[in-house]
Amino acid sequence: MNNSAPRLVTRRDFLETSGRVAAVSALAGVSIPYVHAAGSDLIQVALVGCGGRGTGAAQQALSTTSGPIKLVAMADVFQAKLSGSYEKLSKNPQIASLVDVPPDRRFIGFDGYKSAMDALKPGDVVILSTPPAFRWVMFTYAIAKRLHVFMEKPVTVDGPTSKRMFKLGEEASAKNLKVGVGLMVRHCKGRQELWQRIRDGQIGDIVAMRAYRMGAGGGTAGPKPAGMSEVLYQISKFHAFLWLSGGVFSDYYIHQIDECSWMKNAWPVEAMAIGGRHYRGDSLDQNFDTYSVQYTYPDGSKLYYEGRNMPGVHQEFASYAHGSKGSAVITTRSHAPGQVRIYSGQNIPRILTAKDKIDLNDPNLKWAFPQPEPSPYQLEWDDLINAIRKDLPYNEVKRGVEASLVGSMGRMAAHTGQIITYEQMLNCEHEFAPDVDKLTMDGPSPLQLDPITGKYPIPRPGIEVKREY
Numbered sequence: 001m002n003n004s005a006p007r008l009v010t011r012r013d014f015l016e017t018s019g020r021v022a023a024v025s026a027l028a029g030v031s032i033p034y035v036h037a038a039g040s041d042l043i044q045v046a047l048v049g050c051g052g053r054g055t056g057a058a059q060q061a062l063s064t065t066s067g068p069i070k071l072v073a074m075a076d077v078f079q080a081k082l083s084g085s086y087e088k089l090s091k092n093p094q095i096a097s098l099v100d101v102p103p104d105r106r107f108i109g110f111d112g113y114k115s116a117m118d119a120l121k122p123g124d125v126v127i128l129s130t131p132p133a134f135r136w137v138m139f140t141y142a143i144a145k146r147l148h149v150f151m152e153k154p155v156t157v158d159g160p161t162s163k164r165m166f167k168l169g170e171e172a173s174a175k176n177l178k179v180g181v182g183l184m185v186r187h188c189k190g191r192q193e194l195w196q197r198i199r200d201g202q203i204g205d206i207v208a209m210r211a212y213r214m215g216a217g218g219g220t221a222g223p224k225p226a227g228m229s230e231v232l233y234q235i236s237k238f239h240a241f242l243w244l245s246g247g248v249f250s251d252y253y254i255h256q257i258d259e260c261s262w263m264k265n266a267w268p269v270e271a272m273a274i275g276g277r278h279y280r281g282d283s284l285d286q287n288f289d290t291y292s293v294q295y296t297y298p299d300g301s302k303l304y305y306e307g308r309n310m311p312g313v314h315q316e317f318a319s320y321a322h323g324s325k326g327s328a329v330i331t332t333r334s335h336a337p338g339q340v341r342i343y344s345g346q347n348i349p350r351i352l353t354a355k356d357k358i359d360l361n362d363p364n365l366k367w368a369f370p371q372p373e374p375s376p377y378q379l380e381w382d383d384l385i386n387a388i389r390k391d392l393p394y395n396e397v398k399r400g401v402e403a404s405l406v407g408s409m410g411r412m413a414a415h416t417g418q419i420i421t422y423e424q425m426l427n428c429e430h431e432f433a434p435d436v437d438k439l440t441m442d443g444p445s446p447l448q449l450d451p452i453t454g455k456y457p458i459p460r461p462g463i464e465v466k467r468e469y
Helices: 011-018 020-026 052-062 079-090 112-118 132-144 159-174 189-199 230-236 247-264 376-390 397-416 422-427
Strands: 043-048 069-076 106-108 125-128 148-151 179-181 206-215 270-276 290-296 302-309 316-323 327-331 341-343 365-368
Touching: 043 052, 043 112, 043 376, 052 069, 052 079, 052 125, 052 376, 069 079, 069 112, 079 106, 106 112, 112 125, 112 132, 125 132, 125 376, 132 148, 132 159, 148 376, 159 397, 159 422, 179 376, 179 397, 189 247, 189 327, 189 376, 206 247, 206 327, 247 290, 247 302, 247 316, 247 327, 247 397, 270 397, 290 397, 397 422
Parallel strands: 043 069, 043 125, 069 106, 125 148, 148 179, 206 302
Antiparallel strands: 206 316, 270 290, 290 302, 316 327, 327 341, 341 365
């Protein structure tokens, strides 16, 4: 499941083989990563990006049980975010004793990530949960500091940063650094068993898949508050702006596009899509209200993805696979629990709310993963920390970039009105924020308001066909 890298000789291995004196001589001028030994060493954690998902990731990191672990540093560009996250973590009775972040290790500003990582030692872990625009910048520094990494998805939003992250992932592997990417569905026990059952032919050949994330709204942005810089305003509304997050498409839809491609055991080679803005009102965001994408896989089979962000409409959050001998539920109504199942025919009952129960006596139901099921959000952390302590090959960067790129491919197809291939997306030269590493708290943003309309540029399918805005 994880990309393999050759196992480098660890400091412990070397000392056991050659003796302490010989090791000192042999290691002169050689960079060998610090490896935590089988549960005996304290792993320190730094949290960079203290929003809801980052706070959740820190909680899950501290909930691992394979050995001592402690949160020692935090960073964000918003004081309120950092303070709220610290309060939540430090008052959680299950992990409060593992939170050791005094005021002098709480950092505010665009360079705060450096200070937080500087508080760690090689072999510790940094959580990168800022908007993905900053991922390559912070990942570069983490590699230089010889830190293991957990990064949230998506990890890229355009072609140039995807190429950059592919190379950084290879560099991390060369330095024996372990890297987890927050596509937690891949760690779900139910989906793992479903994947194997599909490989074993229980639904035959997958001929089509469909997925839905249709909700009441998201990704809007009202007027900028007085006294706030434009760049901080955009970061505070990062789902609204493509340079920061890839918009609702990349941030919301990546999980289901990834899980369907996992079940198919392939990545799409092209995307054709439509979408539009209907009810955004006075919002200054760059998103569409609706997205409908037809992804094509190498064998010609399709994934039909439907995304919608509107109030008062039918809501559904599910993924399905249809095979030549049956069908499967990949996601029932949320990321977790997955409640995966296999049916003998193509008629899959909808489960839309918590009140809707799965009929275990349905004659077409052939298999269902037992409930309750363990949380994949915790499992992905258990797997990462286990790999660090046991020095196992573990690098999810390539797969994370591929999933992000496929998401961007569908988004660009909708925003330009063109068929976009995987190679076209990868080689598209439009980098949304080429100087993101030079941003300052009160400086200009990569995205500027039009001085005449007072709005930010939005996609115009059929008019802007080479880039998204």
